[in-house]
Amino acid sequence: MFDARVSKLLNEQINKELYSAYLYVHFSNYFTDAGLIGFANWYRVQAMEERDHAMLFIQFMQNNELPVTLEAIAKPEADTSHHLTVLKEGLAHEQFVTASINAIYEVAHDVKDYRTMQFLDWFIKEQAEEETSATEQIRKFELFGNDAQGLFLLDKDLGMRTYAPPSLVL
Numbered sequence: 001m002f003d004a005r006v007s008k009l010l011n012e013q014i015n016k017e018l019y020s021a022y023l024y025v026h027f028s029n030y031f032t033d034a035g036l037i038g039f040a041n042w043y044r045v046q047a048m049e050e051r052d053h054a055m056l057f058i059q060f061m062q063n064n065e066l067p068v069t070l071e072a073i074a075k076p077e078a079d080t081s082h083h084l085t086v087l088k089e090g091l092a093h094e095q096f097v098t099a100s101i102n103a104i105y106e107v108a109h110d111v112k113d114y115r116t117m118q119f120l121d122w123f124i125k126e127q128a129e130e131e132t133s134a135t136e137q138i139r140k141f142e143l144f145g146n147d148a149q150g151l152f153l154l155d156k157d158l159g160m161r162t163y164a165p166p167s168l169v170l
């Protein structure tokens with residue numbers, strides 16, 4: 001019942017989600033090195049969420065007896081010349097992932113694959129939330145990040161983030 005294009009795109013999305021996790025571990029390491037452990041924590045949690053996203057795609061494919069092929073994960077590439085550029089790279093990456101999810105949705109819609117569309121609904125909402133939080137981070141940094149005390153409080157705030165498993169259960 002599954003269109004080959006949908007299956008291929010779902011499989012490719014696994015790699016994109018794992019790459020997202022890898023990229024955010026890279027960001028977390030960057031902030032650890034910079035002494036900003038709150039920012040590092042925020043991206044560590046984000047990496048765990050991205051791993052979960054990959055696992056959800058795997059689970060969905062396996063639930064529908066679609067073969068899963070794991071490909072190599074690329075080395076993270078991002079401009080880490082400044083704290084703010086890292087945050088901006090994060091937003092740009094989320095926009096890339098949103099476009100990728102939308103592209104799968106479009107094909108699923110074209111072939112009337114309602115099951116995949118329903119599965120992707122959660123990700124459409126999740127991407128909107130992730131873009132919002134990435135945008136908020138940039139705004140807050142632009143407002144407070146250039147002042148030592150502001151940066152200290154911002155880092156403390158981001159250090160409060162805790163991991164929670166995804167609300168989507170398959």
Ligand code: FEO
Binds near residue numbers: 017020049094097130
């Ligand atoms: Fe799972 Fe933030 O892309």
